[in-house]
Amino acid sequence: MKRHNRKLLTVVTEAAVESILIKEMESLGALGYTITSARGKGRRGARHAEWMPNSNIRVEIVCDAFTAEAIIKHLHEHYYAHYAMIVLCADVEELRPDSD
Amino acid sequence: MKRHNRKLLTVVTEAAVESILIKEMESLGALGYTITSARGKGRRGARHAEWMPNSNIRVEIVCDAFTAEAIIKHLHEHYYAHYAMIVLCADVEELRPDSD
Amino acid sequence: MKRHNRKLLTVVTEAAVESILIKEMESLGALGYTITSARGKGRRGARHAEWMPNSNIRVEIVCDAFTAEAIIKHLHEHYYAHYAMIVLCADVEELRPDSD
Amino acid sequence: MIEPVVLFFLMGIVAGALRSELRLPGAVYEFVIILLLLAIGLKGGVELARQELTVVLPQMLAVVAMGAFLSLAAFPVLRGLGRLSRADAASVAAHYGSVSVGTYAVAVSYYTNRGIPFEEHMPLLLALLEIPAIVVGIVLARGFSLGIRVKSVAREVLLSKGIVLLLGGLLIGWIAGEDGIRSITPLFFDLFKGVLALFLLEMGLITAAQLGSLRKHGVFLILFGIAMPLFSALVGTALGLWLGLSVGGTAMLGTLAASASYIAVPAAMRISVPEANPTLSLAASLGVTFPFNVIVGIPIYHGLAANAHLLWGGA
């Protein structure tokens, strides 16, 4: 089993952008993502509803540092100003079979 | 884009306390939080139901080290003894536009 | 309040294996786990449905390094080849009351 | 013959005991509860419009007193015979002074199947009965020095889903009247028993999950979970007689008294008396008293009311 040092990006943002956001992440080099439905509160107020315009998603992307930078840059330029969004970046080990 | 070193607190606990817990976190200085519904098992047994008295929430709070300490202390004093609860603390980078 | 250095394993995999996976984790020494329902995409394609054969779970296990190794080994041997699965490992502080 | 809807409860218990993966999705279970509560409220509201306030008001007061009394009566037994801690005894007592809407719904099904009439404004009393026991429970556990949390607990109970749906339904039924709600009859009334069947299926599965923790807490809880509703039913029956209710109404009040909460009170106690062990009260109220009431209790309370009316009842 190989261990790879990766970046784990966690993005909490509006459910409305899910499908577009995913397409953009993939075109920036993300090979996968995991999404859960979430609720929360931040600078843009409470987003507690399961009702679409007011619900959040929590997206996790495991990728290399380079892709992480590209995604962060993209989010900064296209989302931060207008969407409820928080972006976190952490170090994580990904375990892959030796063959990968 | 600025990077801020933050603490990421992850609290898994009983769904019953959600609204009170949130109010307390905010009064202790948390500027936001993200919640997902969860199921799980720990010292207090399995909490697998979507049925209220037996369901969990997973709360994430991104904050500075000082606020993290205050929240941890509060949880320790008011929740740990009587509620199903696990509290994790990790280092994380939060990405904010330069203006923030 | 004591701080313990732990490993946080995050496993995203097929919902179909939930009950078996949990039993195996526990027999390998995990004292607890937290599960949320998730959707996502990876090498094995998109798993977006809430419809069972195509839905994911996101399992978190907080444990010591030794147990983490055992679980990683087990997943490698019994799951990686045939199931949609990603395994992450990170360092995390668990906060426990002093009595524990 | 056993009520057909109760067969769904038994099916749930058996499936749960066999560890089947069967489960109503959380959203569906909530949907079912919402339909039941609104239906019960609407029906009650339509009938309430036909009652005099001078008749209903004394019933309301009497019923609040009964809820408080039942909790106070249970507490010393739980402390003395059951050797429960102060917090645990207070919490269990609160559960038994309060009521269970599910039990009421099964009783409604039982009485309508048999064509036995009862005072249909009962849902108003049902909603009222949720409150006093919670207050008594908190005071028993904490004394009168109620902390900050207690205020928000009172708010939360009054504004909890259950109470809002019941009272909202009552109000709408009361304002709209029988004609007004005719167009929503197919959803709320025609489907009532089918929806109740689904509810009882899930209750059976939840009950089965309690049986494990019941084993741990021993024989006292089982005895209490059977004896307490029988005692409460006596109190409720006496009160019904004294208030001049019909046989059906008396039996209903007995049933309400005998039922124990498993939704509103657990939530309130969890927040206001955290040191009380929630599995204890749920094991008793869900694992013993709910099945007891639903399977054998309701016919017993019916017999009780019928006999009481024969012996002491008016014309």
Add this chain to the structure above:
Amino acid sequence: MIEPVVLFFLMGIVAGALRSELRLPGAVYEFVIILLLLAIGLKGGVELARQELTVVLPQMLAVVAMGAFLSLAAFPVLRGLGRLSRADAASVAAHYGSVSVGTYAVAVSYYTNRGIPFEEHMPLLLALLEIPAIVVGIVLARGFSLGIRVKSVAREVLLSKGIVLLLGGLLIGWIAGEDGIRSITPLFFDLFKGVLALFLLEMGLITAAQLGSLRKHGVFLILFGIAMPLFSALVGTALGLWLGLSVGGTAMLGTLAASASYIAVPAAMRISVPEANPTLSLAASLGVTFPFNVIVGIPIYHGLAANAHLLWGGA
């Protein structure tokens, strides 16, 4: 007398304003919407099969033009009187040029309760009306240099749940006819008003949540949220008269014109005009216009159509 289903809306508003924890689970709310949209579509499809294409086609074109016109008319008012930014004005304008299925459903309930007939292929016009206002809104905000996102927005709206269910229902009703859909009548038609009641309950809760943000955005939004639907209703009534619709049909077109979107348009605007503040449009359309239409608007538009027909209508 107020429509009984509207009482559920008021109950939701009151419960929401009191900060009750009552809420339909997300899955149940979606279920309710799916049932309403399919029912409306199916009913419309059955009737559509009875219409001549030569009658319907001009109506379709006229209605598309009306949607675009209403958005264009709203925009300068929002910019000038309301002093909204270009993006915000465009977004709000798009909301008001489009339609609300919920308002239509309440109107259906209102007219069927009173036995007033209307052109039942209306759902086709309803589906059409969702589109032009969105296009106009994007062009108003962005000019004609539509970026990449706009294409996918157009796709998303056309293939959004709402449109697909409405059009799918229309097609099935059209193909299967009255006899063909008889066997699914109990679910889609008999339960319609009950399901509508649940929908309105949740809408009340959602509306109450908008009242807070309404306070922030001041008096202009409230005035606009009442004046705009009145103006739109006049336009819709005139158009209905000109198209030769019945009194009921004219009133329905007035109601559609008066209604403002709160599902399809917010989603589309969020993606294509991100700098528009979504709480602004929702506060107006959900916090003001929806309650206004549902509680007092529908009877007003009915009166409008009846009087218009008296004055200028044909035989």
Add this chain to the structure above:
Amino acid sequence: MIEPVVLFFLMGIVAGALRSELRLPGAVYEFVIILLLLAIGLKGGVELARQELTVVLPQMLAVVAMGAFLSLAAFPVLRGLGRLSRADAASVAAHYGSVSVGTYAVAVSYYTNRGIPFEEHMPLLLALLEIPAIVVGIVLARGFSLGIRVKSVAREVLLSKGIVLLLGGLLIGWIAGEDGIRSITPLFFDLFKGVLALFLLEMGLITAAQLGSLRKHGVFLILFGIAMPLFSALVGTALGLWLGLSVGGTAMLGTLAASASYIAVPAAMRISVPEANPTLSLAASLGVTFPFNVIVGIPIYHGLAANAHLLWGGA
């Protein structure tokens, strides 16, 4: 004429193929399945109470043998002609030896619409048919050295939601009888076809998602997905004739034989034969066989049974 409910299936396929965002929420889809399974079980149970055990028992045994036989017959074809790996062939074979409740439900709708009677205890045979093919599939993949997991797989299948609801419904219907379940008729029977329509809508969406993976796996799967049910229907028809079933009952058994599992078997195979590619079996059973059966298969199997009865049938 096409069954009206099948139009919902086509609507789902079209919406899915166009990549509409339409989807039943997971909880609603489960709700729909729960209602269908309970309804089918209840109906079957009521009828079962009217049957002699001496008639039913041989049918049960025969049907179990048929399930095993169909899997065994499919396996060499899949290995030989299809060149599938051992695990894949075993898994696909298990899917085709088992049954689809959804197909059965559409057949029920087809026959009741046409007033054709059939042996209504069929749901018992349906539940039984789920099991043998799974066992055969595991043995084909693993040989007789069944590992630890296999035991829990057997448990899980027997206690899976589908089987528990079918058998539970059967038992309740059997105990309560026609009168007993009358009060729950509105939910379970009156709404049956509407609920089936929703189910088929979602099945269409799921099927559309399989069409992509079908393209990858080439022409063999498509041919197999059509030829296998035709062969199985012949076997089922012959067995029905031999068991002395009515025309309707024979056609039903043919339909059951022809149907392929897409819920219970995929789950069981995923756990017990992990190296089998799940998209392969689902592409065949959901992407080809389910639509084939629902759209054209059921009428074909009806014709088959009618002709067989003409040629060889008794009085």
